[in-house]
Every structure is written in structure tokens, then in C-alpha cells.
Amino acid sequence: MSDDFSAIDDARIPWLSATELLGLYRSHTLSPVDVTRCVLARAERSQTSLNAFCLLDAPAALEAAAASEQRWQRNEPMGLLDGVPVSIKDIVLTKHWPTLRGSRTISPAQAWLDDAPSVARLREHGAVIFGKTTTPEFAVGAVTRSPLTGVTRSPWGSDYTPGGSSGGAGAAVAAGIGPLAVATDAGGSIRVPSSFCGIFGFKPSGGRVPAYPPTPYASLASIGPMSRTVQDAALMLTVISEPDPRDWGALPLDPVPYHASLERSFDGLRIAWSPTLGYARVDPEVQALCEQAAAVFREMGAQVTMVDAVFDNPLPLIERFKDGLTHFAFQSFDEDRLALMDERLASSIRHSRKSVSVTDHLAVESQRAAFGARMNAFHQTYDLLLTPTVAVAPFSAELTQPAGYADSSEWYPFTPPFNFSRQPAASVPCGFTRSGLPVGLQIVGPAYADLLVLQAAHGFECARPWRQVRPVAWTS
DSSP states (O other): OOTTSOOOOTTTGGGOOHHHHHHHHHTTSSOHHHHHHHHHHHHHHHTTTTOOEEEEOHHHHHHHHHHHHHHHHTTOOOSTTTTOEEEEETTSOBTTBOOOTTOTTSOSOSOOOOOOHHHHHHHHTTOEEEEEEOOSGGGOSSSOEETTTEEOOBTTBTTBOOOSSSHHHHHHHHTTSOSEEEEEESSSTTHHHHHHHTSEEEEOOTTSSOOOSOOTTTTTOEEEEEESSHHHHHHHHHHHTSOOTTOTTOOOOOSSOGGGOOOOOOTTOEEEEOSSTTTOOOOHHHHHHHHHHHHHHHHTTOEEEEOOOOSSOOHHHHHHHHHHHHHHHTTTOOHHHHTTSOHHHHHHHHHHHHHOOHHHHHHHHHHHHHHHHHHHHHHHHOSEEEEESSSSOOOBTTOSSOTTOSSHHHHSOSSTHHHHTTOOEEEEEEEEOTTSOEEEEEEEOSTTOHHHHHHHHHHHHHHSOOTTOOOGGGOO
């Protein structure tokens, strides 16, 4: 630590938010170097029990932290996140680091010359990028296990899954290993692990965060933040939503800085609470916790109405749509490569080759347009929609789905529809089961209303703070 920085209790460092870290850097109370050392040590110590990282680069992170410290000594921070440790999901490109996507089919022996837009923006704002978090193979799956990295586990108990596909990111943030993580969500991959890990996760509107390289799943996927506070997520979104010319389909930059615009009145806000969306089978304990959370918005002045059936079950339609994307994405994979893959994913690829035609895929695209119009009409009546994030509490890390559920769409039925419609959606921690496992409430906004969703999440966080409850094994 430089003499220009004074000491702070090391036990506090893992639980400081990005916003708090920046304030302490500004006052020369804390050094980015000491914070980075703490995060790296914690990440290394966690690997045996959590397995949340597939790559850690201490020399690069400490070099970036030292440069940040020098800028703070001069009171000349480089950007909005100077010196803040951030992890990157191993589906997002990082210059000089391999992006293996949880797969043995990708060779690490490549030049790796590109940062994804989100990573490039973080570097421009001085963030300390210290490692890459685990994902199921090609980010396909709502639990995090892959042939390359094995099983990732929850800080709330190593017997439990942190969810997926951003399970490594969720486990890391929940365990105090960095305040921010870059994650992706094409069907719930930010929101499911946020719910299972007891943290905040935000899936922005489709196109809000520029993405590169192009992917067949781009029209479903969003890149977004996972964090322990809404303020931190909004700050990171302000940074990573800045333009990048490589993504021709990205939305124009929102002129409002999200992190500076979170306060609002909820008087008269029209909110629909849907415990099942009309088709989901929800664990009663999960439903009760989410119903209590929905009532908090009524206490804040909103008009909350129970609307159970929002639309007909779209999950079979979404699965047919994904079949077309899967067929195209993996068309070059022969049986030798499939033999290296997770058997469930390989089977899905083989199935897609038999079940999809161009006519079928375009027919689903037409039905998707009708679904989007249905949600546009819904939001003429309701400003926001609340649902459980996941239908069940966290379950065994040894399983790919909980007992009593025939397939994945049954236990996380609430998240994929809003990738299909490209609406912004968040998961906020809303309570704990009798077994002490976290549960999340999903907040869904109209198309492009990212700020409204963040404001609602921030209002809920202020009314029902969640940061003081931490995984017992990771409180020190």
C-alpha cells in the first residue's frame, strides 16, 4: 500500500460495494492494490469449495490496480470504475485470455486479440479485470457444470448449485469475490443464478449492451451486470452500454446515466403481480416469499394487482425457436467434436438437425412478433410485471434439475419469455426459505424501460435491504 493510503480493516474489503470502494479511493482511505490482492486471495481460497473461476491472472490484475492507484494519488481517475475489481464470464471475449466457453472443443492456443465491447468499455473506465468465471458448455444450461471445468457450487452451501449459466459469476459475487461481474442471459442466465445466490442481477433490453462477435443467439441474449447492490449494477450498465461500432444492432446510447437516476416516487405506478404467469408450477414457499415481496410495492404507493394469466405458455414455442438457433450455431460440429461435449448439449444439437426447417423457424419468428405485441399491449395497462424469478429453491449441485420436475423449462419458466420479447428484467433477493436458501423476485419492464426496472429494484432494496445477510462460510 502506498503511504498516501491509510489502512482499512481487511475483513470489510470483500463486502464493500463498487460505489463504496470508489469513495474510499477518492478519500485515499483504501488502495486499489490492496483491494485487488484481497479479491485474488479470496478467489484462490474459494476454488476448492466453489470452483467459480476458470482463469485468474494475478500479475495482470495487480498491474492494472497499481496504475489505478497512481491515478487516484494524482486525483485523476480514468473513468467511472477506476480500480474496481470485475470478473468476466467465460463466454465473453477478453484480450490475451482464452475464452473457452466451458468447452473442450475450443483450443486455447490462439492469439486472443479482441476484447468484447463490454470488456473494452470497462478497461477504458479503469476497472481491474482479474479473472473469468465458469459457465456450462457454450452457456447452455441453468446449472453450472461443464466437461472443461466440472461443477460450480454455491457459497450458501457447497451441496447446492448456484444456478446457471452465469453460475460462476453469481457464486463469486455472493462470496465477496469482487463487487461486479459481467454475465450473459439468453433465457435466464443472469437472473436464475442471481436468485439462487441471493444477489442482484439485471438482464438489459435486447441490444442495450453492444456485443461482439455476432452469435445466432444474439436476438435472445443480453450482456449485463451481477452485483450485490442495484447502485453498482446501474453504474456498470452506464459504462458497458456505451456504443461500439462492431454491433450494428445495438440500441442508441441512453442519455440518462442509470446510476445517477435511481430515485423515484412509486405513487400510482401500476404493477401486475403474477405468481404463475398462468402456467407455471411453483414451490409454495417460493411463491409465498415472492407474494410478500410484491406487497412491498403496495407499501411504497404503487397499485399492485394480481394477474395470474398473462399469456399462453410460450415455452414450447421458445424451444422450437432455440432448435433453429442451435442447428445453425453448431452446423460445423462433426461427431468427433460432439463426443467431446456435454452429452445433453450434444443430444440437443443432434435433435435440432432432425427437427428444424427454414419454414418452421420463420413461422416461429412470426409468432414471436405476436408475443412481443402482446407484451406491448400488456404494458399499456401495467407499468411493471412481478413474478418469482425461479419456481423452486436452490437444489443439489449434483442434479441438472430438481426432483419432481421433468425438464428445465418446468423449474425456471419465468425467465425465458422476456428474452423472447427482449424486455428488461431483473432479479432482486426477496427472502430465504426455512432452510436458509435465497429466493429472488423478478421485475419485468416494458421494452427499453431499463431505467424503470432499475428504479423499481432500487426502491425495493431501500425498503427491504438485503446486503446484511451473507453466506455464513464467506462472511470473513
